[in-house]
Amino acid sequence: MELFWLATSTIFIGVFGCVAWFWGSNWVLDRILPPRGPKSGDNIRRANQIRPWLFLGPAILFLSMYLVYPVIDSLWRSLHNANGSRFVGTANYQWLAGDAKFRESMVNNMLWLLVVPALATVFGLLAAQLTDRLKWGSIGKSLIFMPMAISFVGAGVIWRFIYEYRAAGETQIGLLNYIVTQLGGQPQLWLTLPGWNSFLLMIVLVWIQTGFAMVILSAALRGIPEETIEAAILDGASPLQVFFKIKVPQIMGTIAVVWTTITIVVLKVFDIVFVMTNGQWGTQVLANYMYDWSFRANDTGRGSAIAIVLMILVTPIMIWNIYNARKEVR
Amino acid sequence: MEGMAGQKSSLAWAVNIAAFLLVVLWTIPTLGLFVSSFRDRDQITASGWWQSFTGSEQTGFVRSGTADDQVQQEGLYVIEGNALEGSQTLRAWGIRAREPAAFQPGETAEMDGGIQLTVEEDGTYRMTSPTPFEMTRGERIFTTTVSPPSFTTENYNRVIGATGLGRAFMNTFTVTIPATVIPILIAAFAAYALAWMQFPGRALLTAAVVGLLVVPLQVALIPLLRLHNELGIGKGYLGIWLAHTGFGLPLAVYLLRNYMVGLPREIIESARVDGATEFQIFRRIILPLSFPALASFAIFQFLWVWNDLLVATVFLGNTREQLVMTGLLRELMGSRGGEWEILATSAFISIAVPLVVFFAMQKYLVRGLLAGSVKGG
Incomplete structure (x- = not known):
């Protein structure tokens, strides 16, 4: 109950504080530079120069404090020792270069980068195309989209049920091993199986991200001008040809956007690995490795160095993105 | 022409089936969790959830009654009883461990000394002997039984009461609501300035927001934790609210700006001509018109904060009093990995709220995704 009041009052203070700032600062500005009287024209012009910054103020404060400053501070810390007390130059980066676990993380991250965006985009495109003209298509879309709402941790639990292992001869309660044994194979401890385990973790993310790809690509497919498709059909193109030679080339730009968006999600993937294997058995990734060094080993120097590597990878x-956004503004 | 029509309908079938398979494939994992959360512990460990609809088969043995239980009927010595419990039904039975399923229900087994044993489908057995029984331990009757599908809400009662889930649920709400509301306000004003006010550096700021969209959270963790400690905020709700506000702002500003730019220029211009101040324009015109975009972002931020584990782990701490749902789930996976029923039920409760939000507000979510990706990229 106490918590409830704390939360409620915070919402109230937060909302009220924001409104008070925006309203109050505007009021003060109008007082200092009144848009009336002898100098009104001059005042309005000057007030209009100041006002945008009042509107932007809190956002700029938050963005610089919570995103810009940390990047700079991380860079600074990555050049210092474990507790940030001594400058060590590039020692942390040199250590990274020789660290086997770091190399494993890099290789895994690259595999994730190859597999997840590709599979999610392909499945998303497939789902978008297949469900597009169906009567029950929108229900189908909802169901494929649904995993988007599920947390990575929740997804971890869900998929753990699927990958669960029981010794051969016992009743398999994990779906994957059940299928494998029904097909005559041997049940496996999937999450400890080198090579396979990383791939099985990727499947979880593909499962989550496919809906996102589908939604965006479906909108893009609908945006294709009908005439191009009709012309192709009149010329005798098969449905497959229409799809690959007419539709896909026209939505290439959107595919690129989906691909890069998922790429960013993948680079930062943390929760899935954290809760399912915690980076053991060769599944380590950068984000989890960074967490290990920063909050388990309490070495902010090395942790920050890994974070900076991540930062460089998304740059x-x-x-x-900036280039594209600016092109659009013009 | 008929050939083409036939081809078309077979293609339509193929599309239907393929789409159906895809949907099933994507739904099954969640369905598995949902079904498992209604099964009791023994069932979860004894069979897969997909077998729970047809009933599960178990094998075991029971002992018949002993010499003390015998009665005399029509010149025979008889021991009667029931080999089954509850609502099971018998599929097969036997009298030797090597052949536990040698007999069908209703069949009669001949044993040494002229003893006959009959077990019916409902489990009642009748053992007869021409001479008095003398054994002090009952005969073993091996059974193969089928339990009917049975589901229980017991897990939910247990989990909500015990494992701290109720507390975690409250904590998650406490984190999520302010962390959703506050960034919206701040971002709305900033987005309006970026979309409709003239000032030097506007393009640069817009570009900066686009750039900040992709900054990995990992970079921010250590510096911000230090900063919070130095400012005296420490680990706690205030810290996590501020952190989520900061991390959510780029997307909020970006989405809202994209939407506001698309609003009709004439409305805003004519309001300016009529002498409305920027503040009035924002409150009376922009804010109501931007409702769809505000709703989109609110859903994004809600889902993201509710589902977040990393920020909560770093900025909130892991004590019972401060644990959020995702943190609790993680703990359950580690410490009680074997207690499937607890894990499944907790997980389902934790994903239930986002799922409800998702299905109720899907329209806005889709709209927000499209505004965020297709337009700007």
Whole structure:
């Protein structure tokens, strides 16, 4: 109950504080530079120069404090020792270069980068195309989209039920092993199986992200001008040809957007690995490795260095996004 | 022409079937969790959830009555009883461990000394002998039984009362609501300025927001935790609210700005001509018109904060008093990995709220996704 009041009052204070700031600062501005009287024209012009910054103020404060400052601080910390007391130059990065676990994380992250966006996009495209003209298509879409709402941890529990292992001869209660044994195979401890386990963790993310890809690609498919499709059909193109030669090329831009968006999710993947294997048995990824060093080993130098590596990996996408956004503004 | 029509309908069938398979494939994992959360512990460990609809088969043995239980009927010595419990039905039975399913229900087994044993489908057995029984331990009757599908809400009663789930549920709400409401307000004003006010550096700021969209959270964890400690905020609700506000802002500003830019220019211009202040324009025109975008972001932020584990683990701490649902689930996976019924039920409760929000507000979610990805990229 106490908690309830705390939360309620915070919402109230937060909302009230925001409104008070925006309203109050506007009021003060109008008082100092009244849009009336002898100098009204001058005042309005000057007030209009200041007002945007009043509107933007809190956002800029939050963005710089919670996103810009940390990037700089992380960079600074990555050049210092474990508790940030001594400058060590690039020692942390040199250590990273020689660290086997880090290399494993990099390799795994690259595999994730190859597999997850590709599979999610392909399945998303398939789902979008298949459900598009069906009577029950929207229900089908909802169900494929649904995993988006499920937390990575929840997904971890769900898939753990699927990957569960029982010794050969016992009743398999994990769906995967059940299928394998029904087909005459041997049940496996999937999550400890090198090579397979990383891939099985990726499946979880593919399962979550396919809905996202489907929703966006479905909208793009609908945006294709009918005439191009009709013309192709009149010329005798088969449904497959229409799909691959007419539709897909026209939505290439959207596919790229979906791909990069999922790529960013993948680079930051943490929860799935954290709760399902915690990076054991060769499944380590950068985000989880960073967590290990920062909050288990309490070495902020090495932790920050790994975080900066992540930051560097997303930078090309960041630049590409900015480039595209600016092109659109013009 | 008929050939083409035939081809078309077979193609339609193929599409229907393929789409159905895909949907089933995507739904089964969640369905499995849902079904499991209604099964008791013994059932979960004894058979897969997909077998729970047809009833599960068990094998075992019971002992018949002993010499003390015998009665005399029509010149025979008889021991009667029931080999089954509850609502099971008998599929097969036997009298030797090597052949536990040698007899069908209703058949009669011949044993040494002229003893006959009959077991019926409902489990009643009748053992007869021409001479008095003398054994002090009952004969073993091996049974193969089928339990009918049975589901229980017992797990939910247990979980809500015990494992701290109620507390975690409250904690999650406490984290989520302010962390959803506050960024919306801040972002709405900023988005309006970026969309409709003229000032130097506007393009640069917009680009910066787009850039900040992809900054990995991992970069922010250590510096912000330090910063919070130095400011005296420490680990707690205030800290996590601020953190989520900061992390959610780029998307909020970006989504809202994209939406507001698309609002009709004439409305805003004419309001300006009529002498409305920027504040009035924002409150009376922009805010009501932007409702769909505000709703989109609210859903995003709600789902993201509710489902988040990393930020909560770092900024809130792991004590019982402060544990959120995702944190609790993680703990359950580690410490009580074997207690499937607890894990399944807790997990389902934790995903129930986002699922309800998702199905109720899907329209806005889709709209937000489209505004965030297709337009801007």
